[in-house]
Each structure stands twice: as structure tokens, then as C-alpha cells.
Amino acid sequence: MHLLDIRNLTIELNTGDHVIRAVDKVNLSLKEGEVHALVGESGSGKSLIAKALMGVLNERWQVTADRIHWQGVDLMRLPPEKRRKLIGKEIAMIYQEPSSCLDPTAKIFEQIAESIPEQGLSGYFWQRKKQRKQRATALLHKVGIKRHTKVLDSYPHELSEGVCQKVMIAMAIARSPKLLIADEPTTALESTTRAQIFRLLKSLNQLKSMSILMISHELAELNDWTHGLHVLYCGQMVEAGPSKKVFGSPKHPYTQALIKSSPEHNVALEHKSELYALKGTIPTLQHLPIGCRLGPRCPQAQKDCVATPQANDFHGHTVACHFPLSQK
């Protein structure tokens, strides 16, 4: 059974004079123990999907979906209170900028202690503080922080970005959630810390069979350890499927452009030669083109592209394009 199953998720913003459709009919499904990645550039709505799932969008945003099933329970039909409890217990999220998402006025210990569930503690209330401290220390060890006393006793601004990110992960796994949503966990970090965070997430996935939904704009660093890849462009899902298939033989021009534009994957690329880049820039949400939103920038665009393409399924590899690229 699917752990998470989303059909036709649409997120709209009502600006007063007209409605902006920021996310347009996105499908997403995730099995237990799998790592999936949502890839897209800024403004493609990948963070919005995660926030809609967590239920933290404010009421200006309208979220509609045919279904959002979490282990067979439809989250859309649950009363808000119950939904909040369920999500709080089973889904955790790591936010984008760790040093600004942690509370600057509280020490790390207080912040971690807040996320440790009450149910796991035993004894009278005066015995619990010690238990919390032990738990917090154990959590920090789990994410690879060795100097736990120093870290627990400091404020977020005293720690480096990488350590802050690890603290965020420690807080997220305190309730041992079934699904961890990581919203660009490594954008602010340098390469060695980035590798550490990825190793940590990988081991969490393998040892605890925790499902992970990675949100990122770097396609290149995800392909070798994710099971599924979903590529978004301007709120439309352009391509989805198993990572190997999407990466090895992209069928959508946008995915192909993403892969070709990164120097990592063109070993034969001559030093200082021109990189492959799509013309133009990402349109703003107020001025989205009709039909296929890649249309004006697409090298293969034809007359039919003014109609919104339907998703075609090629053995679990879905592509939303009128003229999918053929295999080499």
C-alpha cells in the first residue's frame, strides 16, 4: 500500500482580481521506505506542495485535491484537529534555512526538548527533565554531533550552519516519523557538510526504513540514491518516475535541459566551453503562459503546445509532453 498518495493536487492563490494557480494538478505517490525527490527551480511550487501536505499554508491559499491519502486515510476529509495530530505524529519536515528557522532566543536543548514526545517519558514530572536531557543527547549523537554538552547549551547563532541543520534533523526525527520532508536541506552548506547530511539521511532511510521526500533544485546530486524523481516546472509536473529511468533517458525537454546544463554529467564537455541552457527565464506566476508552461522556452515547441499536455504513462514513467523525446 502507498504510504502517501496524492492525486490532482491544485494550490491556488486568490489575489482579489484573479486566481493564480501556483500548483496545477500534481500527482505524487510514495511507498514505505522509499526516497523520492521533488526537483524544480525556484517558483516551481515544490515547497508549496510540502507545506500543503503539512497543512501549514495560511488561508489565502486554496488547496484542492481529488485525494491526499496517508496510509489509506484521506487527509482532506479529516477535521483539522485530527489532521494536525496525525501529521504531527507521523510526518516531520526540515525547513530550508536552519539558522533562521530555529528560535534565536532559546537554547538548543529547550528546542529539542520541546519536540520530544511526552508519551515516551516515564516517572513523575521532576524525573522527566533528566530523561529529556538523555534523549536530547542521544538524538544529537544519532545525527553525528559529538560535542553534545556544548551544542545543547548554545544558541543557534553560536553554531555553524551545518550543525544547525543537524539539530533540525535531530528535532525532526525525535518522534521517529514515517515520512521526513526535507526542503532543500543542503543549499546553504559547503560540499563536505553536504555529503555528511546526505549520508545521514541515507542511513536514516536504510536503518529505520524512514521514507524521505527530498526537495531540491539540484538534479545532479540526487540521482544515485533516490528511488523516484519528480520534476516540476512552474507548478506542473513535467516528468515523474524511477530515478534511473528519468535520469538515464529523459523524455521531457525540460528534464533533458536540466541534466545537460550541469557540467557534472557531461564528462566529454570541453574545458570552458558553452553549457547547454534553455532560452529565456522562468515566467512569474502572474504571467504564466497557457497550455504547456514550458512552451515559450521549449526548443521542440509546436502548434499543439498551447493545449495543456496530458500525462502519458510509459511503464511507470510519466511524461507530460505532446512530443516526448524518443530513446536514443
Next chain:
Amino acid sequence: MQPILKVQALNKQYKTRDGLFRSRFFSALENVSFCLNKGETLAVIGETGSGKSTLGRILAGAEASDRGQILLQGQIIEDDGKRIVHSKELRLIFQDPMKSLNPSLTIEKILSEILELNTQLNEQQRRDKINETLLTVGLLAEHRNYYAHMFSGGQIQRVALARAIILDPLVLILDEALSSLDPSVRAQTVNLLLSLQRKIGLSYVLITNHLSLVRHMSDSLLILDQGKAIEYGKTSELFSCAQSKQGQRLLSC
């Protein structure tokens, strides 16, 4: 051939408080030396706190060094922390273009301010220069009446680049200017930078963490670790055989 930029034994220390009256010195740069030829790119990599941003700020003149010389085309421009020439030839591009441009001024105002302060051009010449620069970076002359928020992510990066090259510099310092961009915008910017390098022979000091970009764009590579230069050499050679353990660790992931 004479190198365009030469840095000799640059040192920088920061004072940090230690107790009530004592102070301790923290060494951000120690004896860093390198040279950069015309039309070449030097990449600087290192972990956080290794002093690579400090190096960029000192080169651009935003901070003064403690000891050491910076030579531009054989002339000393900074000697033991004294800036002798306020150089127009070394320009810095900041990390986030959206935040580094004044939102209440048009692009023309932003660009002409630089010309007013640094050159003797009259109004008509300034206007021509702005048009010419905007065309060089792939924008249109009409864009000078726009405000910063009216541009998209890729265009705003071009404006930041226009601001840097309007004084016809010899060296551009890119302090993490490429890492926060989206992949397609980054590919466009890299193409633009490389074509400018081919056309007008700009040299770049590329401060970044993005290894594949380093491999693609740079000719020589400097690895910093806690303020010390631990490796310096040709990029292709260093990638294949780095000497120190630190360097190998940084380059392998």
C-alpha cells in the same frame, strides 16, 4: 608575461574578545600568495571559516589586510594594509543580486552613480556607457528605466554583472555569486561570463563550493584551510592528484 594580479604573503587577523580586558587574535589569512594571468580564472575553495570570503573582500578593497602586498599589473595597490590606489579594476559581485541592489532606484541611477563617483564622464557619455554595458550583458537599453524588482532571477544577475563591469575592470571577484542560482539561470550566467572572458579578456577570482563549476571554469585552483593556502596549482592537476589530506577530502565529494 606579467600577471595581471599578484598577491604576496597576505595576512589578516581579527580581534576577538577573550575575557574582560584581554583580546585574542584570530588569523583569517596567513601568507596567502597567488598570481592570476589575463583571461584566466582562479578558483578559491575551502570550508566555512577558511578565509575565502575575507580574501575576496580584501582584494576588492572592502577590508584592509594586515601584512602583504597586492599588485595589479606590476603596480603595488595595497601594501601592508594601506590602500595606495583605490582600484577601479577589481570589482566584487555579491552573493545575492536581489539584496545587493537598491530597490528604490532605477537601474540607470544605480549604474550612473558608479560612473559619477569614479569617472570624469559627462551626462551624455554616462548614458552611452550604460547602454553599451547593458547590451554587453545581454539586456536591452530600455531596461535602464526598470527597477530591480521588475527583473527575473536571471536578468537581475545580469544587472549585477553590468554593475561590476561598467568601469571596465580587469579582474572580477565572484563571491558565491553562482551557487544560489537555479540551474538553468546558472548555466546562462556561466555562458555569459565565459563569453565575456573570451571577448574582453576578463580575469575572474571564483569563490565557490561548487566543484563541477570549478572544474569547468577555472584554470588554477587555490585551496584554503583555516587561513592557510594548503594547495595551489593548475586545476586539472590538483583534481587528479591533490597532495594534502584536506585537499583530497574537499575535492573528492
